[in-house]
Amino acid sequence: MATRRVTRTEQLQQTILYPVDWLEERSGLVGGLKYFLFRKVPGDINWFQTLGSATLTAFIVQALTGSILAMYYKPDPNSAYPSIQHITNDVWAGWLVRGMHRWGASVFIILMFMHMGRVFLFGAYKYPRELNWVIGVLLLAMGLAEGFTGYLLPWDQTAYWATVVGINLNGTAPFLGPFIAQFLQGGTYINADTLARFYAIHMLLIPGAIIALIGLHLYLVVRLGVTSPPWSREAAGTGSIIPSRNGGRRGLTRPRPRRSR
Amino acid sequence: MQPHSPVDPQDQPHVPGPSLWPVGFAVGVVVLLVGLIVSWWIAGLGALVALAFAFLWVRDLTVGTPLTHTPEVPPESPTGPALPATDGPAAMPLSLSDERFPRSKFLELSTLGLGGVIGGIVTAPALGFMIAPAFLKQGQKDHDLGPLSDFPEGRYVVATYMADAAQGEVSRRTAYVRFNGQQNGQPSFSVISNHCAHLGCPVQPNGPLDEQNKKQHGDVTLIPTISIAGFGCPCHGGQYDTEGNRTSGPPVRALDRYSFSIRNGRLFIGKPFSVSHVDGAGASAQIHKWKLSFPGEPVSGLESWLYPIQPPH
Ligand code: HEM
Ligand code: FES
Numbered sequence: 001m002a003t004r005r006v007t008r009t010e011q012l013q014q015t016i017l018y019p020v021d022w023l024e025e026r027s028g029l030v031g032g033l034k035y036f037l038f039r040k041v042p043g044d045i046n047w048f049q050t051l052g053s054a055t056l057t058a059f060i061v062q063a064l065t066g067s068i069l070a071m072y073y074k075p076d077p078n079s080a081y082p083s084i085q086h087i088t089n090d091v092w093a094g095w096l097v098r099g100m101h102r103w104g105a106s107v108f109i110i111l112m113f114m115h116m117g118r119v120f121l122f123g124a125y126k127y128p129r130e131l132n133w134v135i136g137v138l139l140l141a142m143g144l145a146e147g148f149t150g151y152l153l154p155w156d157q158t159a160y161w162a163t164v165v166g167i168n169l170n171g172t173a174p175f176l177g178p179f180i181a182q183f184l185q186g187g188t189y190i191n192a193d194t195l196a197r198f199y200a201i202h203m204l205l206i207p208g209a210i211i212a213l214i215g216l217h218l219y220l221v222v223r224l225g226v227t228s229p230p231w232s233r234e235a236a237g238t239g240s241i242i243p244s245r246n247g248g249r250r251g252l253t254r255p256r257p258r259r260s261r
Numbered sequence: 262m263q264p265h266s267p268v269d270p271q272d273q274p275h276v277p278g279p280s281l282w283p284v285g286f287a288v289g290v291v292v293l294l295v296g297l298i299v300s301w302w303i304a305g306l307g308a309l310v311a312l313a314f315a316f317l318w319v320r321d322l323t324v325g326t327p328l329t330h331t332p333e334v335p336p337e338s339p340t341g342p343a344l345p346a347t348d349g350p351a352a353m354p355l356s357l358s359d360e361r362f363p364r365s366k367f368l369e370l371s372t373l374g375l376g377g378v379i380g381g382i383v384t385a386p387a388l389g390f391m392i393a394p395a396f397l398k399q400g401q402k403d404h405d406l407g408p409l410s411d412f413p414e415g416r417y418v419v420a421t422y423m424a425d426a427a428q429g430e431v432s433r434r435t436a437y438v439r440f441n442g443q444q445n446g447q448p449s450f451s452v453i454s455n456h457c458a459h460l461g462c463p464v465q466p467n468g469p470l471d472e473q474n475k476k477q478h479g480d481v482t483l484i485p486t487i488s489i490a491g492f493g494c495p496c497h498g499g500q501y502d503t504e505g506n507r508t509s510g511p512p513v514r515a516l517d518r519y520s521f522s523i524r525n526g527r528l529f530i531g532k533p534f535s536v537s538h539v540d541g542a543g544a545s546a547q548i549h550k551w552k553l554s555f556p557g558e559p560v561s562g563l564e565s566w567l568y569p570i571q572p573p574h
Contacts, residue, residue: 011324015316018322078429161496167461169460171557182572183395186394187399191432
């Protein structure tokens with residue numbers, strides 16, 4: 001490396017980037033993030049492949065709005081419904097956050113199904129990604145359970161009776177059904193503890209599981225790479241593969257040319 | 262400008278060179294904090310000073326004084342090639358790898374074992390705490406519904422009561438109670454649960470209520486019906502006759518019933534049980550009685566084999 005006078009702009013740049021470098025040198029996090037964001041994907045990748053990230057965004061919205069709602073919501077049979085009224089009518093922007101959480105719940109579920117449909121139609125569940133499909137199914141089940149447990153929380157007539165029906169539906173599962181139903185409602189009948197039970201499951205147990213599963217899911221996505229669409233000529237080896245200047249495949253993201261300094 | 266790659270073999274620890282700027286930075290922070298208490302413009306001044314010195318400090322760091330000497334790493338074996346472990350004064354016994362229970366194996370297993378035991382000790386009570394209460398002490402206490410005279414003969418009375426006063430309104434239940442007259446010198450009652458045998462919605466009497474003759478004592482409310490043509494469910498349209506037999510819709514059996522008892526001329530509602538169907542009507546009805554099951558589970562016939570064990574109710 002030839003020695004050269006360090007210019008003023010370079011010095012400024014270094015000064016500004018120093019904290020980033022500091023973090024990188026001690027944790028490798030910056031490199032990791034860059035690797036995640038700028039990893040190579042097939043050149044003919046499709047917009048439908050953004051549905052997974054859309055689902056992730058919907059989940060993050062649910063997690064955030066839910067945490068805020070939890071600051072005003074009171075999970076006991078006597079105050080649950082009034083606290084919901086309070087959130088909707090009195091708390092500043094409460095109607096908005098509650099609306100985001102309530103409509104977002106449907107958006108999350110719908111996006112999950114659309115993402116699953118994309119994976120299915122693209123055949124992206126095949127070797128070596130079977131395990132990610134299995135994790136996806138678990139995520140789907142967890143997501144639906146979130147919808148079920150969250151529905152009870154407003155504690156109005158719809159919430160109550162929909163939950164009675166839902167619990168008894170679980171009760172009709174062969175053999176274990178009655179035990180599942182009784183576990184869910186925490187007794188033979190819906191009782192004073194049922195609401196708090198659903199609340200704990202809704203805001204702690206299942207979200208924890210979902211976050212862990214999303215971590216695994218994304219780890220596998222990064223490790224295995226993303227599939228090309230089924231019509232991909234490139235993947236079939238029959239299309240023209242235009243190599244880019246620096247030897248990579250054509251793609252949405254081009255690796256930056258390496259300049260040695 | 263590239264971030265330093267952590268795998269660069271040439272990499273040296275980036276020890277910052279000596280610098281006096283942190284002193285100015287600290288002064289700036291102190292002025293800022295004092296300013297927060299005293300006045301806003303002093304705080305602003307402090308912030309400016311701190312920022313300026315922080316910038317100078319960081320610039321100093323990036324320019325950095327290159328390390329003039331590399332710390333000496335002592336070579337692995339200062340006196341020539343290492344002896345094999347089986348040689349020399351500190352030799353290990355030859356049969357190390359032939360040991361049947363090497364120490365590392367023991368440590369490995371005991372770590373796993375101890376970890377498992379500790380995990381189990383912590384998890385088991387927590388899981389039990391989550392699951393067991395749902396299945397313990399579920400028994401219903403008998404509940405006083407009022408004097409027998411409150412129940413006119415041949416008419417259903419809508420009785421609601423709080424099964425557990427400590428729990429409050431959540432524990433409110435509804436039963437339809439009909440006095441059937443005397444049977445062998447004993448008063449006879451039909452006490453029908455309002456839990457739909459499809460999926461548990463509250464069935465309603467198909468007919469008008471006699472609100473004028475509503476009675477209330479304690480947590481119990483009694484409203485007689487005028488004349489009803491059975492019961493109907495608002496959820497999915499299940500229909501039942503006046504004995505609780507399913508007549509149409511998705512329910513899989515008749516409506517559940519409660520046992521009852523009479524003490525000192527008052528009616529007490531007792532434990533619920535399931536009913537597959539009822540033959541006959543009124544006092545002479547023959548009730549086909551089964552262990553209490555969740556709604557939607559057939560209690561007789563082939564399908565009932567799917568639900569061999571019921572949790573303790
Ligand atoms: C919380 C719900 C979920 C989130 C946040 C999520 C997120 C993601 C993301 C970001 C990707 C990569 C981008 C993409 O292909 O769209 C992905 C890929 C994948 N997902 Fe999901 N997903 C969820 C649910 C599911 C479900 C329900 C299934 C199927 C049952 C599934 C199966 C897969 C598979 C097999 C891949 C690999 C696709 C490929 O390599 O082309 N995921 N997921
Ligand atoms: S719950 Fe009564 S018909 Fe479905």
